[in-house]
Amino acid sequence: PHLDLGKLYQILGQLENAVSEYQISIKLDPKSELRRATLGGVFRKLGREAEAAEQLKIAHRLIEKEDKYNCACYESICGNTEAALTLLEEVLEEKLEPELREWAELDPDFDWIRDDPRFKALVE
DSSP: OOHHHHHHHHHHTHHHHHHHHHHHHHOOOOOHHHHHHHHHHHHTTTOOOHHHHHHHHHHHHGGGSSSSHHHHHHHHTTTHHHHHHHHHHHHHHHHHHHHHHHHHHGGGGGGTTTSHHHEEEEEH
């Protein structure tokens, strides 16, 4: 629930509250790439680059166990637009559920690539 609450705070622009929830979530599951990467993304938005780099470094070591969607999120947060779009396209082709496209459109982990026309084409 703390991960989801952190996402909600992030969507609402309440980044400090999101940080708190993500930190609790990480305490509960310290080996989760998703939690680490998402916290790193919030730190980037807050201009806390050293903390972002630390979380993304930990996430990088854990990324191999995650699914393609979460890997796309990680690549987006890291600023690797091409990798993020490629992974997102693959997962959206494999999973045809419209809910996944709808969530990708809102997911704050994709804020870094949201304005790219290729992203917009994928989630429409």
